[in-house]
Amino acid sequence: MTNKEVADILERVGQVLEIRGENPFKARAYYSAARTIENLGEDINRTVSEGALSDIPGFGEALTKKVTELVTTGRMGYLDEIMEPLPEGILTLLKIPDVGPKKVRVFYDSLGIGSIDELEEAASDGRLAKLAGMGEKSQAGILDGIRLYRRYQGRRLLSDALGPAEHVLREIKKIAGVKRASLAGSIRRRLETIGDIDILAASDDAPGVVRAFTELDGVERVPAAGDTKGTVIFAPGIQIDLRVVEDRSYAAARHYFTGSKEHNIHMRRLAVEHGWKLNEYGLFDGDTMLPARDEEALFAHFVMEAIPPELRENTGEIEAALRGKLPDLVETKNVRGLVHIHSSWSDGKMSLQELGRQIKRRGFTYFVLSDHSKAVTIANGLTESRVRRQWEEVARVQEHLSRFRIFRSIEVDIMRDGSLDYDDSLLSQFDCSIAAVHSGFAMSSQEMTARIIKAVSNPYVDILAHPTGRLLLQREPYAVDIEAVLQACADNDVAVEISAHPLRLDLDWRYVKAAKDIGAKFVVSLDAHDPEDLDYLAFGVGVARKGWLEKADVLNCLTAQQFAKRLSDRRRGL
Ligand code: DGT
Numbered sequence: 144m145t146n147k148e149v150a151d152i153l154e155r156v157g158q159v160l161e162i163r164g165e166n167p168f169k170a171r172a173y174y175s176a177a178r179t180i181e182n183l184g185e186d187i188n189r190t191v192s193e194g195a196l197s198d199i200p201g202f203g204e205a206l207t208k209k210v211t212e213l214v215t216t217g218r219m220g221y222l223d224e225i226m227e228p229l230p231e232g233i234l235t236l237l238k239i240p241d242v243g244p245k246k247v248r249v250f251y252d253s254l255g256i257g258s259i260d261e262l263e264e265a266a267s268d269g270r271l272a273k274l275a276g277m278g279e280k281s282q283a284g285i286l287d288g289i290r291l292y293r294r295y296q297g298r299r300l301l302s303d304a305l306g307p308a309e310h311v312l313r314e315i316k317k318i319a320g321v322k323r324a325s326l327a328g329s330i331r332r333r334l335e336t337i338g339d340i341d342i343l344a345a346s347d348d349a350p351g352v353v354r355a356f357t358e359l360d361g362v363e364r365v366p367a368a369g370d371t372k373g374t375v376i377f378a379p380g381i382q383i384d385l386r387v388v389e390d391r392s393y394a395a396a397r398h399y400f401t402g403s404k405e406h407n408i409h410m411r412r413l414a415v416e417h418g419w420k421l422n423e424y425g426l427f428d429g430d431t432m433l434p435a436r437d438e439e440a441l442f443a444h445f446v447m448e449a450i451p452p453e454l455r456e457n458t459g460e461i462e463a464a465l466r467g468k469l470p471d472l473v474e475t476k477n478v479r480g481l482v483h484i485h486s487s488w489s490d491g492k493m494s495l496q497e498l499g500r501q502i503k504r505r506g507f508t509y510f511v512l513s514d515h516s517k518a519v520t521i522a523n524g525l526t527e528s529r530v531r532r533q534w535e536e537v538a539r540v541q542e543h544l545s546r547f548r549i550f551r552s553i554e555v556d557i558m559r560d561g562s563l564d565y566d567d568s569l570l571s572q573f574d575c576s577i578a579a580v581h582s583g584f585a586m587s588s589q590e591m592t593a594r595i596i597k598a599v600s601n602p603y604v605d606i607l608a609h610p611t612g613r614l615l616l617q618r619e620p621y622a623v624d625i626e627a628v629l630q631a632c633a634d635n636d637v638a639v640e641i642s643a644h645p646l647r648l649d650l651d652w653r654y655v656k657a658a659k660d661i662g663a664k665f666v667v668s669l670d671a672h673d674p675e676d677l678d679y680l681a682f683g684v685g686v687a688r689k690g691w692l693e694k695a696d697v698l699n700c701l702t703a704q705q706f707a708k709r710l711s712d713r714r715r716g717l
Pocket residue numbers: 327328329330334336337338339340341399400401402403404407408
């Protein structure tokens with residue numbers, strides 16, 4: 144088991160204890176153990192086998208025993224025991240946004256609710272609103288949440304699927320007789336959410352490879368296994384489809400199973416125009432297979448550029464490839480500085496010094512510090528006097544960082560009326576400011592559009608953060624005329640954020656290309672709060688690539704000097 148899997152189960156124990164209404168200290172001990180294991184920095188299997196678990200602070204005899212059992216057997220008897228009296232589906236209630244263990248406890252104790260269907264019934268007939276701590280508004284919120292859950296059910300974040308996918312791919316490559324293998328489907332196209340994981344392998348012994356695949360460690364169930372394909376449910380609950388083909392079909396199969404379906408249909412039509420046939424077995428002229436060792440060779444038959452997987456959404460990539468006009472897509476290694484970084488001055492976990500060290504160590508040459516402004520009180524937003532104290536610290540930390548620059552920025556809150564949380568005289572003293580909506584989401588599209596356009600028209604706003612406010616699989620974008628907002632960004636030379644945070648990936652790639660076409664510039668930013676957020680950059684670059692962006696479209700591909708010049712030129716032009 145991975146540390147994350149062990150941590151998830153400890154977290155679940157804590158939740159079950161809370162749902163059962165047991166001593167809150169007990170639940171807290173499990174939550175804290177979960178965090179400890181997740182951040183251990185060492186493989187938990189090793190800690191257990193070396194008998195070093197009990198050396199970890201907070202790990203008494205009982206906890207050590209339970210975690211050892213879990214790591215060595217994959218099960219924890221104690222969890223089964225405490226779940227025993229509860230309805231089986233009760234934990235699925237936690238998947239509804241804003242429903243935590245305490246609410247589940249109230250729902251269960253007062254109304255006997257143990258499943259999403261029962262929760263929906265109680266919310267629909269008004270019983271939920273009458274419970275303590277609830278009301279009409281929270282009841283309606285729960286119905287919305289259920290609707291969202293149903294819509295996205297089964298899909299998961301790219302960031303949650305990529306680790307297991309790459310792990311299983313590595314294992315498949317080790318199976319005897321596998322000549323080559325790769326990811327395919329939406330995960331290879333870097334779609335923001337993934338239905339299932341598709342993997343393709345080439346082998347002369349397809350049945351043997353499928354069998355070995357279904358027997359891999361971590362496979363929970365095998366819904367289907369045949370001679371050339373198999374489907375497994377891999378821990379924790381992700382479906383993986385494997386398809387095994389002969390090596391001569393590999394290129395065509397890789398193309399076919401990468402999709403998207405719409406892209407495939409268009410390519411097949413192109414083949415027909417040439418008098419050929421294209422399917423998952425190959426490209427055929429009559430009965431003759433046109434040889435293609437890899438996808439590049441396959442595209443070459445059509446006299447077109449090889450299309451990167453991220454672009455295969457049938458949004459014009461085939462036409463562009465035929466004209467030799469595909470973009471030279473931005474790459475993660477092109478990014479020179481990290482943007483939208485929170486520190487412990489607001490709700491980030493890292494000090495300025497640690498940020499400098501961590502970011503420099505990753506090979507970047509600058510970062511754009513952007514804590515919250517004062518209106519965001521729950522995130523400890525900075526008052527004007529704290530801003531000034533922060534600048535003093537920036538200067539001190541900066542002194543000890545050679546060939547590395549910290550830009551003084553702020554994530555300034557956009558108020559309901561579109562004004563900003565600081566006045567212009569303060570904003571003008573930052574190197575850069577990033578405007579964002581954090582509250583008052585429930586307004587009409589007209590009001591929200593006017594609000595954001597007013598904000599980006601302020602000359603001291605340089606970047607618009609997470610332009611639609613969505614949280615993938617959790618919260619819909621707010622109602623807004625995004626085209627009008629993007630036009631205003633382009634008109635005012637305000638860069639549009641592509642948040643690399645796996646839960647946001649906002650701006651959505653579907654709007655990125657159009658925004659570029661009207662002249663918008665972008666930053667691929669992190670919205671980092673934790674050390675681990677510093678490693679999410681590739682997810683944002685994936686969105687930029689899906690949006691056809693090149694290095695020149697992404698401002699934080701500039702060097703620190705160029706980035707500084709661009710900011711000061713812009714302000715000088717005011
Ligand atoms: P997902 O799993 O919902 O995130 O999306 P995909 O794109 O991975 O879809 P999936 O797993 O159903 O199928 C994998 C690929 O197989 C898909 O991207 C294209 C190809 N494919 C599936 N069904 C069809 C089809 O009916 N026609 C064509 N041309 N290709 C298909």
